[in-house]
Amino acid sequence: MTFYRQVGVVPPKRHTQHRDEQGRLFYEELMGEEGFSGDSSLLYHRGLPPAIVDSTVWALPDQRTFPNHPLRHRHLKLHELFPAAAMAETDVVTGRRLILGNADVRISYVAALRESPLYRNAIGDELVYIEAGTGVVETVFGALRVHPGHHVLLPRATTHRWLPDGPEPLRAYLIEGAGHITPPQRYLSRYGQLLEHAPYCERDLHGPAAPLLATGADVEVFVKHRPAGEVVGTRMVYAQHPFDVTGWDGCLYPFTFDIADFEPITGRVHQPPPAHQAFAGQNFVVCDFVPRKVDYHPLSIPVPYYHSNVDSDEIMFYCGGNYEARKGSGIGQGSVSVHPGGYAHGPQPGAYERSIGLEFFDELAVMVDTFHPLQLGAAALACEDPGYAWTWSGRGPDSAWI
Numbered sequence: 388m389t390f391y392r393q394v395g396v397v398p399p400k401r402h403t404q405h406r407d408e409q410g411r412l413f414y415e416e417l418m419g420e421e422g423f424s425g426d427s428s429l430l431y432h433r434g435l436p437p438a439i440v441d442s443t444v445w446a447l448p449d450q451r452t453f454p455n456h457p458l459r460h461r462h463l464k465l466h467e468l469f470p471a472a473a474m475a476e477t478d479v480v481t482g483r484r485l486i487l488g489n490a491d492v493r494i495s496y497v498a499a500l501r502e503s504p505l506y507r508n509a510i511g512d513e514l515v516y517i518e519a520g521t522g523v524v525e526t527v528f529g530a531l532r533v534h535p536g537h538h539v540l541l542p543r544a545t546t547h548r549w550l551p552d553g554p555e556p557l558r559a560y561l562i563e564g565a566g567h568i569t570p571p572q573r574y575l576s577r578y579g580q581l582l583e584h585a586p587y588c589e590r591d592l593h594g595p596a597a598p599l600l601a602t603g604a605d606v607e608v609f610v611k612h613r614p615a616g617e618v619v620g621t622r623m624v625y626a627q628h629p630f631d632v633t634g635w636d637g638c639l640y641p642f643t644f645d646i647a648d649f650e651p652i653t654g655r656v657h658q659p660p661p662a663h664q665a666f667a668g669q670n671f672v673v674c675d676f677v678p679r680k681v682d683y684h685p686l687s688i689p690v691p692y693y694h695s696n697v698d699s700d701e702i703m704f705y706c707g708g709n710y711e712a713r714k715g716s717g718i719g720q721g722s723v724s725v726h727p728g729g730y731a732h733g734p735q736p737g738a739y740e741r742s743i744g745l746e747f748f749d750e751l752a753v754m755v756d757t758f759h760p761l762q763l764g765a766a767a768l769a770c771e772d773p774g775y776a777w778t779w780s781g782r783g784p785d786s787a788w789i
Contacts, residue, residue, distance in 0.1 A: 390579075390589045394529055395598040395634025397431060405431055407633075418544065418639055420567060428637025430527065434627035445609050445620030448481065452488050452762035458729050462775035463767050465560075465704075466721040469498035474556045478503035479549035480609060483561055485764035486723065487702060491670040492757060493618075494702065495561040496766070503549040505629065508541070509612040511564035514666060514673060515539040516646075516753050518706045518721065520557035523550045527629055528640045529595025533557075536751075538644045538665070540568060545641055546608055546629045558721075560704050562755060565613075566669035579638075586665070586675075591648040594640050601630035646751065651679035656687050660701075660754065674754040678708060681748050690742040693733030699756045701726040707751030712738050716778045724775075725767075728760065735778060 398405040405413045416436045419427030430436075455461070468484055469477060480503040483495040517537045524531045524539055526547040533539055541547060543566075551557035562568070574585035581588045606628045610621045644665075652662040663674040681689040690712040705713070705722045712734040718724060726732040734742070777783040 393636035426639040428639045430635040433631040438626040441624035445622040447620040459776040461725040462772040463723040467770040480506040484766035486767040493563045498556040505608040512568040513541040514562040516560040518558040521553040564668040586650045594642040599630040603628040649675045655684040670758040676752040695731045696728040702755040708749040
């Protein structure tokens with residue numbers, strides 16, 4: 388993120404004295420990437436940012452993963468993971484359930500009505516897609532209002548908490564990187580501006596507008612980190628509330644991006660997934676598939692051609708509309724398809740032919756393509772549709788018709 392922003396009051400010159408009305412110094416904190424050589428922001432605190440009074444183990448939700456073995460395509464029904472009775476006691480931080488993961492990216496899901504504790508992911512950036520519900524994300528930089536269709540980009544080590552505020556649970560699809568998540572490099576000028584061919588621009592990215600200035604003492608913050616490869620948690624207690632920032636400026640901060648602002652790229656024949664790319668992470672990409680006009684060649688076949696993922700696992704989260712290529716498979720709102728590298732996948736039987744002559748696709752989906760194999764979380768095994776892998780052939784194991 389290289390779009391400069393200033394919120395609150397900052398001094399005219401960085402790394403110089405900045406005082407309140409009583410003459411007390413504010414404490415400057417640099418949040419920076421890549422060892423002082425990447426994007427950064429300067430935050431001005433009332434209290435000392437490192438001042439903690441306790442640090443204990445936080446037992447994370449189940450982080451186990453299992454190989455996709457024997458190899459097969461999978462359909463995960465995420466809405467089955469959270470019964471209605473449980474949502475009132477579930478929050479976005481401690482209640483999220485891991486569905487897929489590897490060393491580069493971890494994908495979780497949650498449906499929550501309860502406000503979360505303060506939280507910081509010290510492993511990497513988080514890109515959170517809001518499937519349903521409304522709320523506020525309070526951060527050390529300020530607050531962000533969220534609604535269905537929002538991507539929320541939370542840079543690594545951003546202290547924040549989630550506050551659902553509507554009658555409907557906040558349903559969130561969480562993509563956690565092992566590094567940073569950014570716009571694709573091909574969309575950017577050499578100085579970081581989003582270019583004319585990019586499917587969105589800086590006007591579509593909405594950061595905090597004002598500081599929060601919360602007060603309090605002995606405030607808990609839940610921290611996720613990876614000291615030796617294993618994902619673990621720590622519960623820190625801060626002497627003063629971390630949201631004591633009076634002002635900040637820079638190019639590193641959380642923001643929202645509405646999927647409705649993604650401008651789809653179409654052509655005479657079917658466009659490949661990179662045309663839908665919205666973000667890039669370390670060894671993975673994120674694509675947005677939105678309602679759009681489709682191919683206009685007189686002999687075009689609008690649904691995807693069958694393809695083998697030679698280098699990638701393809702993970703599609705279906706979050707709205709009617710996905711033409713998956714009709715007849717059982718996939719619907721809240722589904723995730725897991726198409727691993729190793730063999731072909733594509734439209735369900737009949738979809739290839741039915742798509743001929745269509746002019747518009749009314750579909751909404753968020754795709755993650757990884758460049759290293761994903762493993763299955765315990766939550767994925769708990770909500771799998773066991774018949775999905777056989778829907779192309781119409782027959783299951785031992786030649787049983789399905």
